[in-house]
Amino acid sequence: PIPLQHGAHRTGKRMDADMAKWRGYGLGQFIHWGLYSILEGKYKGKYYNGAAEWIRSWKEVPNAEYDVLNKQFNPATFNATAWAKMAKQMGVKYLTFTTKHHDGFCLWPSKYTDYTIESSPYKKDIVKEVVDAYTKEGIDVYLYFSIMDWHHPDWRYDLKTKEDSIAFDRFKLFTKNQLTELLQRYPQTKGLWFDGTWDNSWKKSGAFTDSLEQYLKSLVPGLIIGSRLRADEKGNRHVDANGVLMGDYEQGWERKIPKTYADVHGNDWDCVMTIPENGWGYAEKWMGHWKTTNELIEMTAQCVSLGGNFVVNFGPKADGSFRKEEIANAKEIGEWMKINSDAIYNCEYAGWEKQDWGYYTKKRGEDKVYMIVFNVPLSGSLKIKPSANYVVEKATLLEGKQQLSTEKLDYGASFIQLPKGKTFVKPFVIVLDIKPVKQQEEAGPKAKT
Numbered sequence: 001p002i003p004l005q006h007g008a009h010r011t012g013k014r015m016d017a018d019m020a021k022w023r024g025y026g027l028g029q030f031i032h033w034g035l036y037s038i039l040e041g042k043y044k045g046k047y048y049n050g051a052a053e054w055i056r057s058w059k060e061v062p063n064a065e066y067d068v069l070n071k072q073f074n075p076a077t078f079n080a081t082a083w084a085k086m087a088k089q090m091g092v093k094y095l096t097f098t099t100k101h102h103d104g105f106c107l108w109p110s111k112y113t114d115y116t117i118e119s120s121p122y123k124k125d126i127v128k129e130v131v132d133a134y135t136k137e138g139i140d141v142y143l144y145f146s147i148m149d150w151h152h153p154d155w156r157y158d159l160k161t162k163e164d165s166i167a168f169d170r171f172k173l174f175t176k177n178q179l180t181e182l183l184q185r186y187p188q189t190k191g192l193w194f195d196g197t198w199d200n201s202w203k204k205s206g207a208f209t210d211s212l213e214q215y216l217k218s219l220v221p222g223l224i225i226g227s228r229l230r231a232d233e234k235g236n237r238h239v240d241a242n243g244v245l246m247g248d249y250e251q252g253w254e255r256k257i258p259k260t261y262a263d264v265h266g267n268d269w270d271c272v273m274t275i276p277e278n279g280w281g282y283a284e285k286w287m288g289h290w291k292t293t294n295e296l297i298e299m300t301a302q303c304v305s306l307g308g309n310f311v312v313n314f315g316p317k318a319d320g321s322f323r324k325e326e327i328a329n330a331k332e333i334g335e336w337m338k339i340n341s342d343a344i345y346n347c348e349y350a351g352w353e354k355q356d357w358g359y360y361t362k363k364r365g366e367d368k369v370y371m372i373v374f375n376v377p378l379s380g381s382l383k384i385k386p387s388a389n390y391v392v393e394k395a396t397l398l399e400g401k402q403q404l405s406t407e408k409l410d411y412g413a414s415f416i417q418l419p420k421g422k423t424f425v426k427p428f429v430i431v432l433d434i435k436p437v438k439q440q441e442e443a444g445p446k447a448k449t
């Protein structure tokens with residue numbers, strides 16, 4: 001391997017209790033809320049066809065006009081408890097919330113810049129309201145923080161001159177101060193979700209990113225930080241020059257889901273996903289297709305079946321209310337999770353050959369495999385092929401506990417027979433009680449007679 005000072009400091013998964021809890025979340029919520037929510041993805045009647053939270057970068061929007069939106073931000077009816085209760089009903093176990101997006105506006109009263117919630121008519125500490133409300137509902141809170149800060153005069157995309165480096169050194173100190181402030185003001189925070197770390201200025205700051213991560217973890221032992229913070233000393237991000245993941249989990253799955261288990265390279269990971277095709281902040285018009293509840297449930301099953309978590313993004317309006325589609329998704333996902341969450345929480349990759357009807361998950365540490373069924377075959381027979389080290393003892397519908405008959409096939413496969421005459425109109429779960437079997441001893445050399 002290439003000798004690295006600032007590459008990964010750990011190979012393989014992080015195995016402490018905090019990370020074990022993270023690994024078992026299954027389903028999470030992302031919330032993007034900020035000044036961009038005021039513009040709603042449109043400006044002077046024209047719609048921005050990019051991501052609405054990036055509208056400041058749109059050529060038709062003068063930065064100076066965007067940057068004074070803080071004077072308008074006043075979600076007087078914002079109710080963090082209502083948000084947290086909606087999330088609780090949905091069945092999410094963790095929240096990632098935007099404290100500062102790329103526009104540099106801070107939803108907490110940071111003392112390191114004037115560009116904060118205190119400069120708005122609302123004034124109150126939104127980050128505190130959200131952290132307290134979600135923590136009270138038993139949902140762990142992770143704070144999203146954009147390193148790239150379009151508003152700060154010392155931000156640099158690249159370090160080309162001495163002046164750039166002097167300014168960026170000030171910026172790195174500003175960043176460290178803001179992160180210290182967030183962890184000290186909101187001690188319930190379980191982790192930090194970094195974004196805006198793709199530019200050369202950051203890629204050239206590998207040593208700093210390494211010391212920053214170690215410093216933050218010294219402030220909050222057990223703090224969880226994904227692979228987006230670090231760069232190694234050669235400018236590699238996510239994985240270092242030796243291909244080893246930097247950070248506690250793979251944070252590259254944004255709006256995309258791994259196809260196979262091989263794609264996750266034995267790392268912990270989660271997928272963060274928009275309900276529309278793109279766009280995280282509120283947009284009046286959702287462009288293109290937006291995901292139905294069944295699609296979101298299937299993506300959740302797909303992620304958990306490959307050992308990850310699935311995080312659904314919500315983009316509240318400037319007044320803090322959610323659009324009706326998001327409210328419906330949250331409610332319907334919650335109704336499904338109420339019945340089926342056994343197959344999602346604390347589950348892992350089962351390692352069985354995937355079948356057309358859907359996804360397997362396995363309960364961590366238990367001899368239980370779940371079949372999450374999305375495609376019922378006309379035959380009514382669901383084929384399973386357990387891995388060689390297990391046999392299936394029993395198959396039961398999770399909802400209603402009806403036992404299902406099974407028919408052994410050859411090659412270690414079986415059919416699970418769905419009850420005749422029953423029609424399934426929603427994704428459903430079959431619980432397989434399994435038993436480990438000793439591997440057949442390899443036929444050794446004949447014992448001497």
Ligand SMILES: Cc1ccc([C@@H]2N[C@@H](C)[C@@H](O)[C@H]2O)cc1
Binds near residue numbers: 280
């Ligand atoms: C190219 C690109 C840059 C940043 C993003 C940000 N990451 C997501 C989590 C959102 O915050 C989006 O603005 C998305 C795409």
